[in-house]
Amino acid sequence: xxxxxxxxxxxxxSLALENNFMEPIASVIVGASTSNTIEFADIPQGYKHxxxxxxxxxxxxxxxxxxxxxxxxxxxxxxxNYSAHGIYSFGSIYAFGLADYNTILFQSAAADGDGVIPNIxxxxxxxxxxxxxxxxxxxxKGLTGTLTTADYVDMLAINSGNWRSFNPIENIQIKASFxxxxxxxxxxxxxxx
Amino acid sequence: xxxxxxxxxxxxxxxLASATGTVTFSSVPxxxxxxxxxxxxxxxxxxxxxxxxxxxxxxxxxxxxxxGEGATVYNGRDTSSTAISIGGIWNGTTTTxxxxxxxxxxxxxxxxxxxxxxxxxxxxxAGTGTVEAMIGLYRSTSAITTVNVVGxxxxxxxxxxxxxxxxxxK
Numbered sequence: 007x008x009x010x011x012x013x014x015x016x017x018x019x020s021l022a023l024e025n026n027f028m029e030p031i032a033s034v035i036v037g038a039s040t041s042n043t044i045e046f047a048d049i050p051q052g053y054k055h056x057x058x059x060x061x062x063x064x065x066x067x068x069x070x071x072x073x074x075x076x077x078x079x080x081x082x083x084x085x086x087n088y089s090a091h092g093i094y095s096f097g098s099i100y101a102f103g104l105a106d107y108n109t110i111l112f113q114s115a116a117a118d119g120d121g122v123i124p125n126i127x128x129x130x131x132x133x134x135x136x137x138x139x140x141x142x143x144x145x146x147k148g149l150t151g152t153l154t155t156a157d158y159v160d161m162l163a164i165n166s167g168n169w170r171s172f173n174p175i176e177n178i179q180i181k182a183s184f185x186x187x188x189x190x191x192x193x194x195x196x197x198x199x
Numbered sequence: 200x201x202x203x204x205x206x207x208x209x210x211x212x213x214x215l216a217s218a219t220g221t222v223t224f225s226s227v228p229x230x231x232x233x234x235x236x237x238x239x240x241x242x243x244x245x246x247x248x249x250x251x252x253x254x255x256x257x258x259x260x261x262x263x264x265x266x267g268e269g270a271t272v273y274n275g276r277d278t279s280s281t282a283i284s285i286g287g288i289w290n291g292t293t294t295t296x297x298x299x300x301x302x303x304x305x306x307x308x309x310x311x312x313x314x315x316x317x318x319x320x321x322x323x324x325a326g327t328g329t330v331e332a333m334i335g336l337y338r339s340t341s342a343i344t345t346v347n348v349v350g351x352x353x354x355x356x357x358x359x360x361x362x363x364x365x366x367x368x369k
Contacts, residue, residue, distance in 0.1 A: 030206050030367050030368035031368060059233060059367075061305050061312065093265060097263055097276040098263075101274040125312050125338075126313050128315065128334075129303070129305045129315035149317055151315075160263045160334075161263070161334075162265050162334045189309070191367070193232060193367035195365075
């Protein structure tokens with residue numbers, strides 16, 4: 007496949023540095039030794055926005071709903087400083103809106119059903135806006151979902167969340183009630199502004 | 200934690216000079232972590248938008264979708280499908296508006312996991328239309344080397360399709 011530069015029109019195999027408005031900061035791939043917490047620490051403050059991209063699965067064996075999927079916190083703040091809104095679809099069974107978590111940014115999808123459906127992982131893309139701004143509360147939005155084996159368990163969500171703090175986001179905690187399964191992957195990117 | 204090299208690289212792009220039902224990106228480089236397909240489309244008649252991989256048209260795809268159409272919300276689920284539904288129905292009559300779609304293909308080169316997609320689609324029809332989100336699954340552990348974007352009816356001349364690569368930090 008030829009690769010054509012959107013910027014110069016030239017054909018090249020190394021366009022990454024030409025399109026460097028988005029840069030990879032760090033990435034975590036869960037190995038054989040699993041954990042229920044992933045943290046991005048010492049986040050550089052030189053970008054405008056952050057994006058988290060990833061696939062996730064927990065070691066939970068049954069088929070459950072979203073209640074134990076992964077959550078996000080900033081700067082290890084687990085107090086009641088968060089609020090959120092979301093639109094959810096659980097398969098074709100029902101859809102609803104949800105508001106006001108207090109101690110987490112919002113929940114995102116990690117597939118469960120380990121052992122029955124070992125290869126299915128939930129997918130998430132989460133944008134964190136103006137993360138280093140000291141004059142704004144921090145806002146994030148997410149698009150997340152997972153497909154499993156049961157209609158009521160399949161989940162798709164569009165989320166927005168708010169962290170009521172003027173502090174710059176220096177670290178991000180991603181947690182699940184069960185350990186993340188091997189091959190779970192979270193990647194953090196910086197968006198230039 | 201130091202920043203690495205750039206990402207969000209344009210891999211391939213096409214603007215249709217003639218109507219066609221399928222746009223294929225083949226020989227996709229395996230060097231990225233995720234792929235993103237961005238499209239702007241019109242179609243010949245009322246039809247949805249689909250994606251499949253590696254020219255695999257067997258019943259190994261499933262999806263869940265959430266749609267806002269006017270003031271009404273719909274949701275649904277497709278199982279054992281021959282492609283992932285990633286776009287709302289183009290009505291085939293509006294000539295001045297274009298439906299837009301962004302589909303993320305996660306961990307496309309991973310040979311251990313099934314492949315997940317996540318999509319936002321907007322399909323304005325000059326007063327009506329839809330906005331949709333979808334989660335999709337390709338039940339294969341094969342690396343994705345070919346991406347097929349499939350219209351339920353032909354894509355119109357001028358429709359654009361771009362494939363980007365997202366590289367994670369190593």
